[in-house]
Amino acid sequence: MMISKLDKTIISVMSADIPLVSRPFQGIAASLGINEATLLSRLKAYRKKGWLRKFSAVVNHRKIGFQYNAMVVWNIPDQAVNQAGKAMSEFSRVSHCYQRKKSVGWNYNLYTMIHGKAKKECFNVVRAIARKTSCRNYKVLFSSQEYKKTAVDFAEHALTKS
Amino acid sequence: MSPKRKNKIRLSALDKRILNRLQEDIPFVSRPWQAVAGELGIKEELLLKRIGSLKDEGIIRRISAGFAPRKIKYVSTLVGVKVSPAKCSAVAKRINVYPEVTHNYKRNAEYNIWFTLVAKDRKRILSIIGRLKEDPNIQRITEFPAGKLFKINVKLKA
Numbered sequence: 001m002m003i004s005k006l007d008k009t010i011i012s013v014m015s016a017d018i019p020l021v022s023r024p025f026q027g028i029a030a031s032l033g034i035n036e037a038t039l040l041s042r043l044k045a046y047r048k049k050g051w052l053r054k055f056s057a058v059v060n061h062r063k064i065g066f067q068y069n070a071m072v073v074w075n076i077p078d079q080a081v082n083q084a085g086k087a088m089s090e091f092s093r094v095s096h097c098y099q100r101k102k103s104v105g106w107n108y109n110l111y112t113m114i115h116g117k118a119k120k121e122c123f124n125v126v127r128a129i130a131r132k133t134s135c136r137n138y139k140v141l142f143s144s145q146e147y148k149k150t151a152v153d154f155a156e157h158a159l160t161k162s
Numbered sequence: 163m164s165p166k167r168k169n170k171i172r173l174s175a176l177d178k179r180i181l182n183r184l185q186e187d188i189p190f191v192s193r194p195w196q197a198v199a200g201e202l203g204i205k206e207e208l209l210l211k212r213i214g215s216l217k218d219e220g221i222i223r224r225i226s227a228g229f230a231p232r233k234i235k236y237v238s239t240l241v242g243v244k245v246s247p248a249k250c251s252a253v254a255k256r257i258n259v260y261p262e263v264t265h266n267y268k269r270n271a272e273y274n275i276w277f278t279l280v281a282k283d284r285k286r287i288l289s290i291i292g293r294l295k296e297d298p299n300i301q302r303i304t305e306f307p308a309g310k311l312f313k314i315n316v317k318l319k320a
Contacts, residue, residue, distance in 0.1 A: 020217070025192065040192070051234050052229055053228045053229065054228045056187060057185055058222070059222055060221055061318055071267075085312035092317075095316040095317070100306040100309060109309075143269050144267075147251075147275075148258045148263055148264070149266075151228075154234075
């Protein structure tokens with residue numbers, strides 16, 4: 001897989017808020033010294049290759065009523081992780097589901113992010129998942145404060161190469 | 163803005179439809195808003211106007227592309243930190259200094275600060291964690307690197 005310098009610049013520009021105009025890609029392309037058609041075909045290629053997950057609006061969850069987000073960590077037997085991960089992913093209130101390494105004193109290997117308009121809604125999803133996966137060993141960590149939430153800054157200068 | 167007012171935003175039926183549609187893929191075509199407006203059965207100008215107000219109100223944070231770090235040769239990870247509750251915000255501030263930190267939350271557990279890192283290589287991740295380890299306010303800091311990704315799709319029905 002090759003990522004050219006142009007790809008990197010496109011990735012960086014598209015990770016930030018795009019201008020709200022009728023033809024946003026025209027202006028972005030011009031600023032990169034390429035034409036609109038080239039930019040559009042690159043973006044479609046990224047989507048196809050799985051580099052680009054989603055081009056969409058990022059919404060402030062709390063402002064549309066989702067006041068609560070819970071990170072729920074689960075201890076699932078290794079041989080059941082695949083099945084459990086798939087089952088958890090089917091819940092629309094689950095936005096993220098990852099397998100992660102266990103650590104000493106922290107015996108959890110599946111992580112889900114669950115969103116709700118009330119704590120009760122989150123707990124209902126948690127209980128439904130627990131039933132479906134027969135998992136009794138889990139922990140619910142609600143966020144009590146957001147210290148930072150930002151897009152990745154893929155700009156060449158932003159992230160230091162060690 | 164007071165937290166009370168923040169929670170009281172009432173959305174029209176149209177704004178809800180717009181928000182639900184815009185949380186899904188927007189097409190890569192010359193006039194994306196014309197295409198989306200067509201799907202919603204409204205005019206492009208009206209859609210642009212509504213998106214503008216939703217942004218002004220902070221309901222839409224941004225319209226942008228989300229990339230899969232691993233696919234474009236970046237590395238990401240999750241880090242849990244144990245801090246005495248009184249020191250949480252001071253430690254959070256230190257963590258936030260790094261542009262590689264994308265999300266950072268206080269949570270109610272023995273690990274009470276959780277943040278995510280997206281960096282150019284493993285070396286950089288280890289260097290950031292190593293530097294934070296020197297902070298006397300941090301009792302323990304543990305990385306929880308991801309194995310298999312089962313789902314990532316943030317889409318909350320307005």
